[in-house]
Structure formats: C-alpha cells, structure tokens
Amino acid sequence: MREKEDPRVTRTRKLLQDSFIHLMSVKEYEKITIADITTEATVNRATFYLHYQDKEELLLQTVDEMLRQLFGEALTIPPGNLPIDELQRYIAEHIFSSIAEYDKFFHVMLIKKGMPNFLDHMRSFFFDFYDNRIAKGRFDPLPLPSEVIASYIASAYTGMISWWLENEMPYTPKEMAEQMIQLNQKGPTGILKMHVRKSKGS
Numbered sequence: 690m691r692e693k694e695d696p697r698v699t700r701t702r703k704l705l706q707d708s709f710i711h712l713m714s715v716k717e718y719e720k721i722t723i724a725d726i727t728t729e730a731t732v733n734r735a736t737f738y739l740h741y742q743d744k745e746e747l748l749l750q751t752v753d754e755m756l757r758q759l760f761g762e763a764l765t766i767p768p769g770n771l772p773i774d775e776l777q778r779y780i781a782e783h784i785f786s787s788i789a790e791y792d793k794f795f796h797v798m799l800i801k802k803g804m805p806n807f808l809d810h811m812r813s814f815f816f817d818f819y820d821n822r823i824a825k826g827r828f829d830p831l832p833l834p835s836e837v838i839a840s841y842i843a844s845a846y847t848g849m850i851s852w853w854l855e856n857e858m859p860y861t862p863k864e865m866a867e868q869m870i871q872l873n874q875k876g877p878t879g880i881l882k883m884h885v886r887k888s889k890g891s
C-alpha cells in the first residue's frame with residue numbers, strides 16, 4: 690500500500706505533469722527543457738528538482754501514474770475477491786472512462802507519439818496486470834498458457850484504445866466498454882459466427 694502523499698506535494702506534481710503534457714502536445718519531447726516546464730507550471734527550478742531529478746523521471750512517473758489510473762481499485766483487489774464478469778466490467782468501464790477523462794495525455798502519447806515506445810510500455814503494463822491476476826487466481830488447469838491469454842487481452846485493449854483515439858472517439862466510454870466486454874467474452878470469431886447471414890433458400 691502506498692503512503693498517503695502530502696496534498697501540497699500532490700498538487701505541485703500534478704501541476705508539473707499537466708504542464709509537461711501540454712508542452713508535449715505542442716513541442717517535441719527532445720526540445721522541451723526544464724525551463725520550459727517550470728515556466729509553463731509557474732514554479733521555479735528549485736521546486737522542480739524537489740520532485741524530479743530530470744524530465745526523464747517526470748515523464749516516467751507521469752506515465753506510470755496515468756497507467757495505474759486506468760485500472761483504479763482493480764490494482765488492489767485481491768485475485769478471486771470479485772467474480773470474473775464483475776471485475777471485467779469494472780476494469781473495462783474504468784479504463785475507457787479514464788481515457789476520456791485524460792484524453793489529452795493519451796492523445797499526446799499515442800497519436801502524437803510524445804513517447805515513442807509508449808504503446809509497447811502500455812501493452813506491457815496491461816500484460817503484467819493480467820498475467821499476475823491469472824497466476825494468483827483460483828483456476829483449474831487452463832487450456833492455454835496464461836502468458837498467451839494475458840498477451841491477447843493486453844493487445845486487444847491497447848489496439849482498441851488506439852483506434853478509438855485515432856478516430857476521435859466515435860463511441861462513448863460506456864459503449865467502448867460494452868464492446869470490449871463482448872469481444873472478451875465471445876471472441877471476434879465467435880461474434881462473427883453468431884451473425885453469419887444465411888443464404889436464401891437454406
């Protein structure tokens with residue numbers, strides 16, 4: 690469990706992170722300086738260095754906090770404490786509502802390539818979450834390796850999130866969550882098989 694952070698520290702870090710994200714939306718990461726960040730955040734350099742060693746640490750901590758935000762309380766719920774369907778719905782709804790809430794950050798990272806390897810980093814975060822849940826869950830022997838299942842879910846989520854942002858979010862977070870749940874439960878091929886149009890005369 691993480692120790693509760695001083696609200697003043699939280700506010701300052703949020704200010705620095707928000708300023709950093711804004712700068713990445715208008716400027717290449719390599720060209721952003723500490724002076725740019727502190728000017729945008731209206732704090733001095735000493736304040737910046739109280740919280741971060743450099744802009745690389747600011748970037749990595751911002752990314753980590755945003756990815757953790759996607760899963761919410763699911764990160765701390767012990768495996769097996771919630772039925773799979775209930776947990777899946779919570780995760781799907783929380784992920785897409787969080788993407789919508791912090792769309793500027795994810796748009797900068799995924800569409801503007803604010804962090805070149807962000808998609809891989811995000812997929813790895815999702816993979817670790819699901820691989821850990823499966824490993825600690827109460828299951829009979831599975832027909833597929835847990836790594837394969839975790840990789841499939843991670844790739845499905847990151848692919849759908851990227852598509853959603855690239856297409857300017859044509860569906861609501863709730864609709865995206867429902868579609869993700871259907872794909873997870875029935876699989877793409879299963880959904881297609883259920884809706885094959887029968888030929889006339891058959």
